[in-house]
Amino acid sequence: MALLDGSVEVAELTADLDIHGVTTVGWDDLPALVASRESASSRWVWADVRDVYPHLLSAGVRVQRCCDLRLCHAILAGSTYVEWAMGADDARWRQPDPPASEDVPSLLDLPGGATDRSLAEIVSEHRRQQQAAAASTHPERIRLLLAAESAGALIAAEMKFGGLPWSEQVHDRQLTEVLGPRSLPGGRPAKLERLVEDIREQLGNPTINPDSQPDLLRALRGVGIGVQSTRQGELEQVQHPVIAPLLEYKKMNRLLTANGWAWMAAWVRGGRFHPDYVPAGVVTGRWATRGGGALQLPKQIRSAVVADPGYKLVVADAAQLEPRILAAMSRDEQMARASRRGDLYQALVDEEIMDTRAHAKVAMLGALYGATSGGGGQLMPRLIRAYPKATGLVEDAARRGERGGVVTTWLGRSSPPPPDVWHAAQRRASQPEATAAEQQAARRQARDWGRFTRNFVVQGTAAEWALCWMANLRKLLAALPSATTDESAADIDQSAAEPRAGRAELVYFLHDEVIVHTPARLAGEVEQAIRQAAAEAGRLMFGSFEVNFAVEIAVVDDYGQAK
Numbered sequence: 313m314a315l316l317d318g319s320v321e322v323a324e325l326t327a328d329l330d331i332h333g334v335t336t337v338g339w340d341d342l343p344a345l346v347a348s349r350e351s352a353s354s355r356w357v358w359a360d361v362r363d364v365y366p367h368l369l370s371a372g373v374r375v376q377r378c379c380d381l382r383l384c385h386a387i388l389a390g391s392t393y394v395e396w397a398m399g400a401d402d403a404r405w406r407q408p409d410p411p412a413s414e415d416v417p418s419l420l421d422l423p424g425g426a427t428d429r430s431l432a433e434i435v436s437e438h439r440r441q442q443q444a445a446a447a448s449t450h451p452e453r454i455r456l457l458l459a460a461e462s463a464g465a466l467i468a469a470e471m472k473f474g475g476l477p478w479s480e481q482v483h484d485r486q487l488t489e490v491l492g493p494r495s496l497p498g499g500r501p502a503k504l505e506r507l508v509e510d511i512r513e514q515l516g517n518p519t520i521n522p523d524s525q526p527d528l529l530r531a532l533r534g535v536g537i538g539v540q541s542t543r544q545g546e547l548e549q550v551q552h553p554v555i556a557p558l559l560e561y562k563k564m565n566r567l568l569t570a571n572g573w574a575w576m577a578a579w580v581r582g583g584r585f586h587p588d589y590v591p592a593g594v595v596t597g598r599w600a601t602r603g604g605g606a607l608q609l610p611k612q613i614r615s616a617v618v619a620d621p622g623y624k625l626v627v628a629d630a631a632q633l634e635p636r637i638l639a640a641m642s643r644d645e646q647m648a649r650a651s652r653r654g655d656l657y658q659a660l661v662d663e664e665i666m667d668t669r670a671h672a673k674v675a676m677l678g679a680l681y682g683a684t685s686g687g688g689g690q691l692m693p694r695l696i697r698a699y700p701k702a703t704g705l706v707e708d709a710a711r712r713g714e715r716g717g718v719v720t721t722w723l724g725r726s727s728p729p730p731p732d733v734w735h736a737a738q739r740r741a742s743q744p745e746a747t748a749a750e751q752q753a754a755r756r757q758a759r760d761w762g763r764f765t766r767n768f769v770v771q772g773t774a775a776e777w778a779l780c781w782m783a784n785l786r787k788l789l790a791a792l793p794s795a796t797t798d799e800s801a802a803d804i805d806q807s808a809a810e811p812r813a814g815r816a817e818l819v820y821f822l823h824d825e826v827i828v829h830t831p832a833r834l835a836g837e838v839e840q841a842i843r844q845a846a847a848e849a850g851r852l853m854f855g856s857f858e859v860n861f862a863v864e865i866a867v868v869d870d871y872g873q874a875k
Contacts, residue, residue, distance in 0.1 A: 313358055314431035321431045329439045334431065343371035350375055357381065357438050359429045361465035369473040380462040381405065381437050383592055387457060388441055393448040393724040405437060450724060456852060457723035457776060461592060463783035467818060468589035468599070475584025476617055476819045477829055483576055483616035490612060491564055494573050501568065507561040514554035522561055570605055571613050579604045589821070596768055597725050597775040598823060607822055615872030624835045624867050627874035628842045630781070630824040631862045632656045635676050637774045640850065640859040641722050644701035652860040665698040666691065679703050680770055682710060682763035706766045713765025714758040721772035722853060730761050777849050777861070778824055784845035789816045789828065792837055827871065835867045
């Protein structure tokens, strides 16, 4: 499918990916055409899901499968599984390179937008991608990743369109309880204003603005508090009467700024919060958002996520996902056996590898994130002896990163290489005239990059599992009956706020957590579908190697009850 000025070209492709018939329709007529050609065997090929699918959704048309060429190109172009022959048109599909930085990537860079392509360009790119996948060192894995990535793009668009059920009344009440009554534009709520007065009194400065970090730092130093920043961790080390009200102000002001009344006005419409997800918005394949903070909903306001009358929220959390992913990737049978006992951290205690569950958790997170000192570093030798394959996998990824190498997830997403400034620092340090400071800086940067690659392989593979989980769950939910066809559905709210009244819908995703908004009578079937989808995601990715991907589920009336 190709977008033109005011119209769309739609072509059917043969098994050899040749064009077989082209239909041109107006933009307004596209949903009817798609609906007429949609079937269980259809797979729509689009340059970018974001260009087409929202228009179809607004007309009540959903598709089962697609191929998002923009997302798939980014995977194939960077994967060590694939030999990618760069073509003249490649730059039009490739994501822009992130800016050079001396820091380890924060993994929060958003991808660039797509450009309209002709039908010939789209077919050519699709053919090239299919050929690259077939010729890869792991074609089955790559194909699964491309399918899962494209399914994620559909799910993101559907969740944005449908929205997360949201009670503005509950949200307003929560804000008022925490911050005080809503203030006039430009003013602060009452409780915040009282904290500002307390801060000014303790600092002896009647005009200080605590929102200005330079002014606040000068005022703090003026009373003998020699902090380098206003970060919570640093302020908590200080003994002074101003610290308590200042920390409380910063906490409350974050809520007001990130999820206050202005946020509600911008993001909540018709009883729904409509987040703008960005699939693969971070380099590991994890999602990001363009605004609204869907991936950072604070606990104070989660009770505003309220199911419609006659509905429930089924909140599912994949428990201890990354350690279980590590067990499956490494084929560490002892660690996999521990996963099948339920609580993986407690299994470490039961097997007398660790003395407490808290130490087990610290040790496992240390293995995943590269703790070399503190509690995690001290406990690592025990974990290495117990799970040599699992710890060996992340240690190898770390060493590869320290040498400037690239690592790859289970299905085939590869890490970016270190930036030029990283390589420059390593070259300087290797010169005979290098100073001790330059050598120390190069070693630090090498270790930092090693920690990045250590976690990349596990976090990225966990993101792949989550995509497979959601794709499976979406398919299972679509197969459930509509509650509105049942006589017991009299209490179901069939208002316009619910795009597909009476059906169970995925409405929220947070890395390893999903929420399904479902008619109450279908909640049990939804819970079963969630567990089935999790097990199937494990089988799809790791075959017969048995790891228990445990899922904790709560059926609630509001999100706050699930925590």
